[in-house]
Amino acid sequence: MSQLNDLIDVERPLPVERSFSKPFWNATREKRLLLQYDRVAGAYQFYPRPTSIHTGKASNLEWREVSGRGTIFSYTIARRARPPFREHEPFWLALVTLEEGVNIMANVVGCTEEQMVIGLPVRPHWAPLSDGRHLLLFEPVA
Amino acid sequence: MALHDSAIIAYGETKIVPVSDRDVWALGADILEQLLGRSGFEKGEIDGLILSASMTGASNPFWSQTTADYLGLELDFCQTVDIGGSSPLGAVARAAAAIDAGLASTILCLYADTAVAETNARGRAYNQEWTAPIGYIGPPAAFGLLARYYEAHYGLDYRALAKLAVTQRAHALLNDLACEKLRKPMTVDDYLQSRMINDPIRLLDSVMPCDGASGLLVTSRKNAEKRGLTKCVVPIGYGERTNLGASESVADPTVTGHGAAGEKCFAQAGLKPADIAAFHPYDDFIIAIMMQLEMLGFCAHGQGSAFIRETGFGFDEDLPLNTGGGQISAGQAGLAGGGTNLIEAVRQLFGEAGARQVKNRDNALVTGIGGIPYGRNWSTSTAMILTLNA
Numbered sequence: 001m002s003q004l005n006d007l008i009d010v011e012r013p014l015p016v017e018r019s020f021s022k023p024f025w026n027a028t029r030e031k032r033l034l035l036q037y038d039r040v041a042g043a044y045q046f047y048p049r050p051t052s053i054h055t056g057k058a059s060n061l062e063w064r065e066v067s068g069r070g071t072i073f074s075y076t077i078a079r080r081a082r083p084p085f086r087e088h089e090p091f092w093l094a095l096v097t098l099e100e101g102v103n104i105m106a107n108v109v110g111c112t113e114e115q116m117v118i119g120l121p122v123r124p125h126w127a128p129l130s131d132g133r134h135l136l137l138f139e140p141v142a
Numbered sequence: 143m144a145l146h147d148s149a150i151i152a153y154g155e156t157k158i159v160p161v162s163d164r165d166v167w168a169l170g171a172d173i174l175e176q177l178l179g180r181s182g183f184e185k186g187e188i189d190g191l192i193l194s195a196s197m198t199g200a201s202n203p204f205w206s207q208t209t210a211d212y213l214g215l216e217l218d219f220c221q222t223v224d225i226g227g228s229s230p231l232g233a234v235a236r237a238a239a240a241i242d243a244g245l246a247s248t249i250l251c252l253y254a255d256t257a258v259a260e261t262n263a264r265g266r267a268y269n270q271e272w273t274a275p276i277g278y279i280g281p282p283a284a285f286g287l288l289a290r291y292y293e294a295h296y297g298l299d300y301r302a303l304a305k306l307a308v309t310q311r312a313h314a315l316l317n318d319l320a321c322e323k324l325r326k327p328m329t330v331d332d333y334l335q336s337r338m339i340n341d342p343i344r345l346l347d348s349v350m351p352c353d354g355a356s357g358l359l360v361t362s363r364k365n366a367e368k369r370g371l372t373k374c375v376v377p378i379g380y381g382e383r384t385n386l387g388a389s390e391s392v393a394d395p396t397v398t399g400h401g402a403a404g405e406k407c408f409a410q411a412g413l414k415p416a417d418i419a420a421f422h423p424y425d426d427f428i429i430a431i432m433m434q435l436e437m438l439g440f441c442a443h444g445q446g447s448a449f450i451r452e453t454g455f456g457f458d459e460d461l462p463l464n465t466g467g468g469q470i471s472a473g474q475a476g477l478a479g480g481g482t483n484l485i486e487a488v489r490q491l492f493g494e495a496g497a498r499q500v501k502n503r504d505n506a507l508v509t510g511i512g513g514i515p516y517g518r519n520w521s522t523s524t525a526m527i528l529t530l531n532a
Contacts, residue, residue, distance in 0.1 A: 105517050
């Protein structure tokens with residue numbers, strides 16, 4: 001079984017926050033996943049935007065908590081990276097399609113090369129950041 | 143916009159180098175002198191300047207004004223195009239529009255970047271929030287995700303991709319301006335065995351960051367004729383699409399803006415893919431060439447590998463492809479790199495490509511790709527068809 005690096009020891013760069021993405025990041029302190037939802041279009045969006053990508057009206061947006069369950073949309077093995085990830089290759093980068101119909105880019109942990117396949121069911125794995133927030137990663141469900 | 147009322151009357155290009163010891167403005171001056179020499183125009187006749195985006199200039203919000211001042215240009219129209227690698231081709235379309243609108247009569251389209259020697263870009267984008275924390279390195283990772291998706295849904299023949307890489311490399315061997323480091327013969331096995339960077343993207347799928355400059359002088363066709371410049375290149379079709387599927391949260395990365403851009407471009411030119419005499423697509427990764435063949439209608443979506451196996455892409459074959467080597471085998475001159483294949487198309491139409499001259503000079507299709515968005519393929523797709531003024 002070929003295991004890739006789960007990047008546990010990497011001091012990750014802290015994500016900047018925008019005024020409109022603060023609710024997302026605040027929720028990660030409690031390992032809760034919030035997505036923006038356009039209640040008129042009836043559709044979610046990711047990453048957080050200053051307005052609805054569906055209707056162009058920020059006033060149509062609300063935050064909704066979701067489970068974070070999804071499937072692998074596509075994946076690649078990062079064999080070259082910049083600091084602080086350098087020397088920690090290879091690791092997974094994947095696009096995950098959530099049940100709510102949005103794609104999220106993330107590392108996948110606890111997943112062997114043999115296991116990885118498009119369509120693989122995954123669930124959230126929250127990696128602690130140095131400031132109390134958490135970073136959304138994914139791990140195989142089974 | 144009467145695109146075909148404008149004319150490219152001269153082209154200029156520097157050697158592409160791994161790292162420039164000449165300042166980005168010195169490269170710009172080099173291009174200016176080449177263009178004046180080839181066109182017979184005086185500096186004072188240039189009344190418009192359109193720059194492509196530049197990593198070196200990225201910290202200066204007054205980039206086009208400053209560059210114009212360094213080059214001693216007094217202008218009626220001045221701007222920088224910031225659609226990434228699509229900027230050089232986009233600049234030609236904007237020059238034609240500006241000339242048509244009477245904003246300027248003779249425009250210097252200048253593409254200069256010394257991104258390796260001096261990068262000043264500090265992108266305010268999604269990266270610092272959503273991709274830096276996961277160790278995403280940008281384009282190679284984006285294309286790794288894209289290529290894996292393509293492979294899973296349509297199948298991917300890596301020997302077909304190798305054929306494109308090998309063809310372009312053979313062309314670079316014939317191009318004195320291509321980066322010397324890349325002017326070494328390459329085989330299909332070299333490609334297949336090159337190391338993985340972001341599976342299934344290999345080293346030889348990827349461009350090498352370099353420094354360099356190129357440029358065009360664009361005026362009205364009427365003005366060109368008045369000056370006796372009967373040999374000039376005319377754009378007859380153009381299409382541009384940014385943020386295809388901007389309201390979709392799950393985008394199919396194998397579908398690109400070249401579908402829409404190509405359709406508009408071909409309709410304007412009154413041509414179809416089978417009429418294209420030479421193809422000079424933007425190449426940041428080999429698979430992007432295949433995807434453009436599909437989206438522009440040379441073959442069906444998902445059938446790129448088969449089309450490549452059946453088609454000869456050498457300068458003396460069915461559909462000459464990036465006859466200067468493309469960026470992948472000539473080197474990517476930063477954000478000016480979109481000028482490399484464009485200038486080669488113009489050079490070919492002028493009939494000045496020497497040992498790699500194509501036979502059919504009826505037209506050339508040039509494309510641009512610019513910007514890597516979050517979890518998709520690319521931000522801007524452009525396509526332009528050029529013909530020799532007859």
